[in-house]
Amino acid sequence: MDTDFDVVFIGAGVMSATLAVMLHELDPDLKMAMYERLNEVAEESSAVLNNAGTGHSGFCELNYTPESTDGHIETKAAVKINESFEISKQFWAHLVEKGIIRDPSSFIKSVPHMSLVWGEKNVAYLKKRYEALQKETLFQGMEYSDDKAVLKEWLPLVMKGRKGNDPQAATRMKIGTDVNFGCLSDQMVRYLSKTGNLDLNLGYECADIQKRMDGGWAVVVKNRDSDEKTVLNAKFVFIGAGGGALELLQKCDIPEADGFGGFPVGGMWLVSYNEELAVQHQAKVYGLAPVGSPPMSVPHLDTRVINGKRALLFGPFATFSTKFLKNGSWLDLPKSLDVKNILPMIETGLHNLPLVQYLIGQLRLSDDERIAALREYFPDVIAKDWTLEKAGQRVQVVKKNEKGEGVLQFGTELVMDKSGTVAALLGASPGASSAASIMVEVIEKGPGKFLLKGDWQSRMRAMIPSYGQKLNGNPALQNQVREWAGRLLKIDYLLVSEDARLSSVGESNAHI
Numbered sequence: 001m002d003t004d005f006d007v008v009f010i011g012a013g014v015m016s017a018t019l020a021v022m023l024h025e026l027d028p029d030l031k032m033a034m035y036e037r038l039n040e041v042a043e044e045s046s047a048v049l050n051n052a053g054t055g056h057s058g059f060c061e062l063n064y065t066p067e068s069t070d071g072h073i074e075t076k077a078a079v080k081i082n083e084s085f086e087i088s089k090q091f092w093a094h095l096v097e098k099g100i101i102r103d104p105s106s107f108i109k110s111v112p113h114m115s116l117v118w119g120e121k122n123v124a125y126l127k128k129r130y131e132a133l134q135k136e137t138l139f140q141g142m143e144y145s146d147d148k149a150v151l152k153e154w155l156p157l158v159m160k161g162r163k164g165n166d167p168q169a170a171t172r173m174k175i176g177t178d179v180n181f182g183c184l185s186d187q188m189v190r191y192l193s194k195t196g197n198l199d200l201n202l203g204y205e206c207a208d209i210q211k212r213m214d215g216g217w218a219v220v221v222k223n224r225d226s227d228e229k230t231v232l233n234a235k236f237v238f239i240g241a242g243g244g245a246l247e248l249l250q251k252c253d254i255p256e257a258d259g260f261g262g263f264p265v266g267g268m269w270l271v272s273y274n275e276e277l278a279v280q281h282q283a284k285v286y287g288l289a290p291v292g293s294p295p296m297s298v299p300h301l302d303t304r305v306i307n308g309k310r311a312l313l314f315g316p317f318a319t320f321s322t323k324f325l326k327n328g329s330w331l332d333l334p335k336s337l338d339v340k341n342i343l344p345m346i347e348t349g350l351h352n353l354p355l356v357q358y359l360i361g362q363l364r365l366s367d368d369e370r371i372a373a374l375r376e377y378f379p380d381v382i383a384k385d386w387t388l389e390k391a392g393q394r395v396q397v398v399k400k401n402e403k404g405e406g407v408l409q410f411g412t413e414l415v416m417d418k419s420g421t422v423a424a425l426l427g428a429s430p431g432a433s434s435a436a437s438i439m440v441e442v443i444e445k446g447p448g449k450f451l452l453k454g455d456w457q458s459r460m461r462a463m464i465p466s467y468g469q470k471l472n473g474n475p476a477l478q479n480q481v482r483e484w485a486g487r488l489l490k491i492d493y494l495l496v497s498e499d500a501r502l503s504s505v506g507e508s509n510a511h512i
Helices: 015-027 076-097 118-135 146-155 181-194 242-252 334-337 341-350 353-362 367-375 433-446 456-463 475-489
Strands: 006-010 032-036 106-108 114-117 144-146 168-173 177-179 196-202 206-209 217-223 231-240 261-272 284-286 302-307 308-320 387-390 394-400 406-409 412-418 422-427 494-498 502-506
Touching: 006 015, 006 177, 006 217, 015 032, 015 076, 015 231, 015 284, 015 433, 015 456, 032 206, 076 433, 076 456, 076 475, 118 144, 118 168, 144 146, 168 181, 177 217, 177 302, 181 196, 206 242, 217 433, 242 261, 242 334, 242 394, 242 422, 242 494, 261 334, 261 341, 308 353, 308 367, 341 353, 341 367, 341 394, 341 406, 412 433, 422 433, 433 456, 475 494
Parallel strands: 006 032, 006 231, 032 196, 114 284, 231 422
Antiparallel strands: 106 177, 114 168, 144 168, 206 217, 217 231, 261 308, 261 387, 261 394, 284 302, 302 308, 394 406, 412 422, 494 502
16 A cells, blocks of 8 residues: 555545645645545535535525624525535536536536525515615515515425415525535546546545644554554644544644534434425425524425435434434544533533523434424425435534633534644534635635746636636626536526626526
8 A cells, every 4th residue: 555645535425535635736746635434425415415516605594694782694604605605616617618527417407595484574674685685786686575476486396385374484595506425526536536636435434533743644544344443643633523623633633623512412304205296396495494404404405416306305303312423433422521611511401591492402303393393384295295304413513712611612613733844624514515615715825826937826717717707796607607607517507797787697407
């Protein structure tokens, strides 16, 4: 086994796959290796049933646009997430243009993103949210309606059988997407492996990571079948191991990792493969999260394609275990505790009692209670059409705030040492949707400083035409990249005029 590499990746999910392809495009001479503990690529968080497949754009996720006490709708998070997803779409379009991915419909399809609420207070909030987002060019083209006739047209399955006079409203963005991140990851990794630019090793887990005297890293990997250990030498290490990243980051013993902890939250989906139902619902419909629940528990009824079959997915219903990975160990949580994070973990638990109570309530749900939750989104539900399936495991980040107190952070956290030679990704949603923009940041802070040769920034712009620029507030650039990416990916796109009014719609045949 060769043991000297420029870059070693721990984990073979969408994050590692994205960074590996980017680095190869920036410098084809880099010597890279990837180690995955399972026997297949992208079988943990990136796998099709382990996530909702939402191309997170801020279009439908209401938790990204909170309302302040004075009634102001904050749009910064939604805009940031949308910008990130636009970078991902550009990167994927580049992969198609170069032939790295031959059929974009294998992993991405157009599915409208919608938000649905009921009750006077929630309807008023949704309308204010819609009006606030219209000031952002990235959200031009969003539609709003509280007319039940329109809602029946948009959401026939959801509105059929709905009774009562409770006010209802929805927003719709036609350029939403459904993404199979597992399929995408597999195609990227297999491409690099077949071209000989990546040494792919499945069935290996990382046992240790130690700093070398020359500034690089010694990475100990173990064959899970034979228990044989090998020591690798790497100039740069990327830990993209999902929930397993925290333990590996702690092994690096870098000060930037001090105080980080993890709070595991799992999930379950109700899934229907009834094609008669599936053809009646062409949307990802997000509602409001229950009070005290984590953002990943926002209820939504989604169009999906699972293992080649059109399906409907509802959930998630939260679960709890001490595992950090779906295929992990019950000892993951206790093993992650050390003298540097035990106090922040205790403080986080005390400050998040509503979350603990919510999880306990979710664990106690019966099958009938889960179907009752679905009935709010699909009044004519028939229980026998739906089965309960396990989703992926997520580890929410626990870190110290400015006061040194432990807080629970929802989202994705990049942790790097000051030399930029090791990086780890912690956390959850929007996660995979932001993979390309996160990896750009990794490259800028790490390999771009000491590993990449020449003017790699110009090569980055070839992959991501908007690199270094903001799309929001720049209609010309926004139109340019959306049309380019939309045509290559065969998905819908919207164009806006210079004064940000909707101009035209690009339709595709990539709908599910």
